[in-house]
Amino acid sequence: MKKRVWTLIFIPFLLFYALPTGAAEKEDRKWQDETMYDVMVDRFNNGDNKNDYEVNVQDPKAFHGGDFLGIINKLDYIKDMGFTAIRLNSIFDNEENGYHGKWIQDFYKTEEHYGTMDEFKKLVKEAHKREMKVVLNFELNQVGPNHPWQTEADKKDWFREQKEDGLLSLNQDNQEVKNYLIDAAKWWIKESNIDGYYLERADLASERFMKEFVKEIKGAKDHFYLLGEVKSDDPATIANFQEMGIDGLIDYPLSENIRPIFDEVDNSLSELITNKEKLMAVYPDPYLMGSVMDTDDMIRFTHNTVTKNQHPGPRWKLALTYLYTTPGIPIVYYGSEIALEGGEGEANHRQMDFRTDKELIDYITKLGELREKYPSLTRGSLELLAEENELSVYKRTYEGETTVIAINNSSSSQDITIPSELLEDNKELRGLLSDDQVKSSEKGYTLFLDREEAEVYILAEKSGLNIPYVIATVVVYGAFLTFIILAWRRSKKKRAKQD
Template identity: 50%
Template sequence: MGNRVFALFILPCLLFYAFPVQAAEKEERTWQDEAIYFIMVDRFNNMDPSNDYNVNVNDPKGYFGGDLKGVTAKLDYIKEMGFTAIWLTPIFKNEPGGYHGYWIQDFYKVDPHFGTMEDLKTLVKEAHKRGMKVILDFVANHTGYHHPWLNDPAKKDWFHEKKEIFDWNNQKQVENGWVYGLPDLAQENPEVKRYLIDAAKWWIKQTDIDGYRLDTVRHVPKSFWQEFSKEVKSVKKDFFLIGEVWSEDPRYIADYGKYGIDGFIDYPLYNAVTKTLTKRDQSLRSLYDVWEYNKTFYDRPYLLGTFLDNHDTVRFTKLAIDNRQNPISRIKLAMSYLFSAPGIPIMYYGTEIAMNGGEDPDNRRLMDFRADREIIDYIKKLGELRQKLPSLRRGDFTLLYEKDGMAVFKRHYKDETTVIAINNTGKTQKVHITNDQLTPGKELRGLLAGDLVRSGRDGYDIIINRETAEIYALADKTGINIPFIMAIVAVYVLFILFLYLVKRRSKQAT
């Protein structure tokens, strides 16, 4: 009996060694290879009841109890979907009511609602164990409404004079005005500049975080960002800075890249995504047009953060529902684009369960981990493909076809070509791709839905069901694989011989 069990154990090993194994070429991981999961800490996951003071889940502007331990507990959940980094809303101590983290009271303390410095260090360590990176939100533009510095005569010149922004095209007003009435820091003051830069460097040294998402970049002088970038990057190699420059003009955003900020939140693409993918039968041409602009204006367009929604916008789900669309179908289609197009995909927590929500604070609802997994499982497939196929992270990007919402894109990197087909219409679509557009004599292997398209004499005919997407790998045509069949036969011959010898040995023993 023991010999038979051993034989059953050895068979998979024999089968494994019968298959040819190709060693994948290892390339150094860069930030354009990441996918980011964005978390509003207070609204995500409550694991530590000891810090649940002033919690009221019925108050949209109150604390809900989410904390750093709650984020740590869900790292495997996040990684399972294919995300390789997390971005947290500010965790610095806020004044009362600052559940979101943007009303900073102390730049050197963790907000007690979220936990302790040890909790943050543990989170970073556990993320790094899983090969995940951690990005903190850093606010250099303002403090909370009632910061102690406002009543300190020695720090009177730490703030700009209280003024609203009336002309958003006037850069001086944009940089010196009080956004939403928040006290505007005077970064041109050497003391203020030194304080903010020292604080930013301190958190890196204390916790080993991997990057900052820079809040309200356009409201801070470019000269400050130039020095800030240089100094924080001196602390840790490959430290990443991704900035929020809320503008529809890519030229305006891209100009900040001259001052040391690596990437930017891609608001022009966000505008195109919400106009085209929240309803059917909308042309996808604008998505590609944004990429053409990005290539033109940015030095590093692959480091732009692409997204469907965030804590400052209406939820993508709500826009789809308002358009009388199925939000699940819409999200799956939109995420297919984000995970296969150039840029770093950033997904706001709750998108994976089609969380609804209007304007702030309705777009910051409590996460529900008991929801349906349909979107989660789909994103998991996308995440796996993005990590396995370098062309989806590093390849060039070409539009092969677009008509009324049916689009086909091509990405190519080294010897790898992938094709992305997105049907944003209400009907099944057939698209012909010519031999001039794709290498002839091969086949397209569907990796999301298992479709297979063999080339004909004059090209490829791709058929996609309504409101679905497929990601294809361009490969040699499959046929009768003689070496493979011979290997299988050899394995079974060896297995039968093994059983014969075992049986003969057992007879001799008796």
């Protein structure tokens, strides 16, 4: 009888938690839901001293000791910041001082300074264990300046005219070169189970080669992601490569728009969303584009802010808020979370420092949590709601969920009112980065933001008791408590008769 009573007691709890909560079911992850951390292997973390030969941390052009084991040791660090994918520079065997991975000697071997093939496979496996994807830079266009192919008589037609940088430019229109690159790319997918390729300077390859490469590689593994780089400020030129089948490309026009806005306070945000909307209209799939502030061949954003006598922390917070809450896949270059400084060339590739202030890391972590929790931030439409001076407010909407983002890029506190007709009336906006709460009024929703502050809101029912939910809960508990009491009395009478 005791077991039966306890079972009955637990039934209301089961029914209570079975009641609908209004939350949408978690959909399958898509690439547009990812948030990517961009790692330069050699400059990130040294996990194995045994491969530290010809290492000189004082020489910006030499190897510094970062390796696969170093990344494995920091996967939880990356994961805890909310990143769901990592992008690595080319890891293939390189010539002397090819710490950046661009001077390839052998497409079928790992760079020995980074570690062994088994260690790379372990890195991919450990990332997958944490539900993180791995994207690898695959060089399509060049090999190192001293590659042995140039001395082989049967490979004279493998190269185009030599480039000014000394690297050997591959002739992908040569059928043997084409086959070699495609076979090598498919081999790495099969051997290591990576999830995507980053195709640097896809615009240097012929269109015919790119279409064939994309077709072959996309067929090698389901949901394999191809992220391309096209050095152009023309959105239509970039869009052409997405039409070829490359899933997404680095959105350089976006970066050129937002860097000058956020590297200094009191810059107008008037073109912030309108430019984004224009870009979205051009790209075949804007949600798969790569949104960046920094890459390995830019002057770091931190350097721009410091040059203008700005504190980089607030500048990064506002820029990342925009990056994380507009359509596209945020790609954050290693060190951005500590506002790492860096100029051109090797000055951009500074050593990562894990002993630093956590304020910006915590902010990035929170933004990552919001992207993970609210699908409107990764899949939703984009609409500008209001704009005054250096304060902009826009919304993302997806399947009944609405998030509202406000960014104040000014040096003074401001308020702004969103008219009721632009948002559902008689609701409230709940701050997700802070505890701000804004209820609707006759005028609409009036938001107040301090200087250099951003907020992400969720549009929700007004706070207070959910009366129908409370009544339903009381009825369920009442009915089962009555049943339990009656069952207990019946059992008591039965025992009395038996006595």
